[in-house]
Amino acid sequence: MKARHKRGLLIAAGVVVLAVAAGLVLSAFQKNLVFFFTPSQVVAREVPIGKPFRIGGMVAERSLQREPDGLTVRFVVTDTVKSVPVMYTGILPDLFKEGQGVVAQGKVGDDGVFVATEVLAKHDENYMPPEAAHAVEQAQNAQKTLIGN
Amino acid sequence: MIPEIGQLALILALLLAVVQGTLPLAGAQRGVKAWMALSRPLAAGQLLFVAVAFLCLTWSFLGSDFSVVNVAKNSNSQLPAHYRIAATWGSHEGSMLLWVLMLSLWMQAVSIFSQSLPREMLSRVLSVMGLISVGFLLFLLLTSNPFERLSPPAAEGNDLNPLLQDPGMVAHPPMLYMGYVGFSVAFAFAIAALLGGRLDATWARWSRPWTTAAWCFLTLGILIGSWWAYNELGWGGWWFWDPVENASFMPWLVGTALVHSLAVTEKRGAFKRWTVLLAICAFSLSLLGTFLVRSGVLTSVHAFATDPARGLFILVFLALVIGGALMLFALRAPHVGGGGRFEMISRETFLLANNVLLIVAAGSVLLGTLYPLVLDALSGGQTKISVGPPYFEAVFVPLMSPMVFLMGVGPVARWKQAALPELWTLLRWAFAVSLASAVLTPLAAGGGSWGLRLGLFLAIWILAATVASVRERIRNFRGAVHERLAMQPRAWWGMTLAHLGVAVFVAGVTVVGTYETERDVRMAIGDTVEMGGNVFRFDGTTEVTGPNYRAARGTVTVLRDGREVLVLHPEKRTYNASGMAMTEAAISTGVLGDLYVSLGEPINARSWSVRIYHKPLVTWIWSGCVLMALGGLLALTDRRYRLRSTQQQRETAVTSAA
Secondary structure, three states, X not given: OOHHHHHHHHHHHHHHHHHHHHHHHHHHHHHHEEEXXXXXXXXXXXXXXXXXXXXXXXXXXXXXXEOOOOOEEEEEEEOOOOEEEEEEEOOOOOOOOOOOEEEEEEEEOOOOXXXXXXXXXXXXXXXXXXXXXXXXXXXXXXXXXXXXX | OHHHHHHHHHHHHHHHHHHHHHHHHXXXXXXXHHHHHOHHHHHHHHHHXXXXXXXXXXXXXXXXXXXXXXXXXXXXXXXXXXXXXXXXXXXXXXXXXXXXXXXXXXXXXXXXHOOOOOHHHHHHHHHHHHHHHHHHHHHHHHHOOOOOEOOOOOOOOOOOXXXXXXXXXXXXXXXXXXXXXXXXXXXXXXXXXXXXXXXXXXXXXXXXXXXXXXXXHHHHHHHXXXXXXXXHOOOOOOOOOOHHHHHHHHHHHHHHHHHHHHHHHHHHOOOHHHHHHHHHHHHHHHHHHHHHHHOOOOOOOOOOOOOHHHHHHHHHHHHHHHHHHHHHHHHHHHHOOOOOOOOOOOHHHHHHHHHHHHHHHHHHHHHHHHHHHHHHHHOOOOOOEEEOHHHHHHHHHHHHHHHHHHHHHHXXXXXXXXXXXXXXXXXXXXXXXXXXXXXXXXXXXXXXXXXXXXXHHHHHXXXXXXXXXXXXXXXXXXXXXXHHXXXXXXXXXXXXXXXXXXXXXXXXXXXXXXXXXXXXXXXXXXXXXXXXXXXXXXXXXXXXXXXXXXXXXXXXXXXXXXXXXXXXXXXXXXEOOOOOEEEEOEEEOOOOEEEEEEEEEEOOOOEEEEEEEEEEOHHHHHHHHHHHHHHHHHHHOOHHHXXXXXXXXXXXXXXXXX
C-alpha cells in the first residue's frame, strides 16, 4: 500500500470514530438532557409531561410533612409567587431545611404533585443553589411587571 | 506581622518570576549565556519565597489569627490542628497559593534533575514555567490575596466547611494539584521544543518521565477525591460525573493519551506534532479545570464565593496561554518533519487508535460539562439545563470499550509492522477465556445485564492478554522463569502493572454497578434488615461529643448465621461553629465488598431512617487506580532514564571541551 493510501485510510478511520462519537453524543443529549423550570412555569403547565425535569426554589416554611412510613416526605417548593407540592421517598440531604433553597429532579403527575426522584444537596450552609435563586428572581420580576402594568 | 511577611514574599516571588519568564528566554534566542544562567537560581529563589508565603499562611491558620479574612472565614479555634493545616488550602485563596507552591516545586525539580539538558532547552523550559507562575502570582495578588486583613479582627472564625473535615481533604488537593501543575512541565517542554525548533526522540525522552510523574499524581488525586466522596457525602457513590470531577478527569484522559503518544515519539520518532499538541491540550485542560472549579460558575463543594473579577482574569489568562501556545504550534509545527514510517497493522496504529479514542472521550466529557454553561450564557440565563450521569455513561462506555480492548492487543503487537495472524495466535487463548467467562459467569449467577457481560469480558481480556504478553516477552530470554522476568526493564513492568490496574478497575466498576444493593429503611430499636446474607440490627443511638461537634452515634450490629460479626457506628454530626449537619457513614471495608451504613433523620424517639448499602468489590475501583499509579512510578525508576542522563552528561562534557 502506498503511503498516501495509508494516510487516507487512517484519516477515514478517524472520521468514522468521530462520526460515531457525534452520533452517540447527540442521541445521549436527546435522551438525557434535563431542563430546569421554575414553580411558576410548573403551575402554568409549561413543563414536559412524562419526562423528568428539575425544579428549584425555596422550601416553604412549615410545609414539611412526613408520611407514617417515615421515609416519604411532602413539602412545598415556592418561588415566592407560585408553589408546587413535592413528594419524595428516601433520605433527604443533610442541608435540606424549610426556608432554604432546594433543587429537585422528577416528574409531575396529573394531580399536579411533583414526584421527586432526587433532591439535590447544597454543600454549604450559606450557599444558595443558582437555580433556586434564579427561580425566585424570575418570579419576582414577573410580579413586578404585573404590578407595574 | 506574619501575614505581611507572607504578602511581601509573594510580591518578591512575582518579581523573580517576571525576570525568569523573560531574560533566560531572550538569552536562549540570542545566545546570551549569562541570561540563560539566571534561570536555575531564579527558580530556587521563587520556591523559597513562595514556600515562605505558604508557611506564613499555615502559621496564621495554626495560630487562629482571625485578623486575616481568609482564616476568619475558613477556620475556627475549635478546629483540630491537622484540619487547621488542611484549611490552608481549603479556601479559594489558599488553594491558589498551593497551586503556585506546586508550580515552584516542579520548577525546582526540573532545575535539579534536568541539568544534563542543553542550556538553551533548560532555560526555555524554566522560562515558560516562570511565565505561568507570573500569571498565577498576579492572580493571587490582584484578585485573591490570601493575607488580606480584617479590621477589627473577628472574635471567632466561621469554621472550615464540615464536608472538608476529613482525612481525604488533607491529601486530595495537594495530590490533584501536583498532577494538574505537573502537566505544566510537559507543556513547557513542548513550547521550548517549538521555540528551539528541535523536536525529536531526545525531546520525548526528556519530557516523558515528567509527564508520567504528573500523570501518577493526577491519578492518585482523582482516586482520593473519589474515595472522599464515597466516605463523606453519605450516599455511597464513587463518581457522580459532577462538572468538578470532570474538570480533573479531562486532563487525565488527555494525559493518558500523552503518556502513550510520548512512548511512540521516543521509540519510533513518530507522532511528533501530535504529541506536542497533546502536551498543550493536557495543560490547557488543567487550566480550564482550575477555571471551572475556581470561578464559581459551577455548583459544587469546590466553588467558593463568585467574584467576576476572578473569572475574567482566569479567562483572559486561559486565552493567552492556550491561544499563544496554539499559535506557536501553528507557526512552527509544519517545519518539524515527519517521523518513522509504520504499516497499517502495527503497534503505532494501535496506540494511535487508543489516542484518538481517549481524545474523543475527553471531548465528549468536555461537551457535556460546558454545554449547560454555554446554553445558560447564550440564553441570558433563561435556559437552564443539566447533563447528568446517564449522558456520560451512554457516551463513555461505547467509546472506552474498544480502547480497553485494544489495550490487550497493543503490547503484543510489533512496532512498525505486525501481522494479524500472528496476533491471533498470540491472543486466541486470552480471547477464548475472556469470552467464556463473560458468557458463563452471568449464567452461573442466574442472569445479568449486557453491561455485566461487557465489563467481565473486558476485565478478563486485559488480564489474559497481559499474561499472554508476559509469556511472549520472556520467550526469547534464557534461564528460569523468575530470572527471565527479573531481566525485563522496569518501564515495561510499569506498563504491565498499570494495565492490570485497568482490569481491576473495570472489574470493580462492573460488579458494583450490577450487584450493589441500596436500601433506605425506617428502623426502630431492635428492627432488622436482611441484605446479601447479612442481617443488620439497629440498636439505637447515643449522644457523643467530638472536638468541635456533637453527634448522635448509632449502633448497627451485623449478624451472619445468627452470630454477631460486626458492630458499625454511623454518626449524624452537628458542627458547633456553623450548626451544619453532617452524615458520617460507617463503612466496613473488605476485599469482596463493603457494608455501608449511614443515618438519615430521627423519625421519633425510637426510630431513624437508615441507609444500608452492600457494595461488592467497590474497593477494587480504587485499588485499580493505585495499581495504575504504581505502574507509573515503577516506570519512572527505569534505569534507562538514569543511564541516558549520565551518558548525556558525558556527551555534553565532550562538546563543551571541544
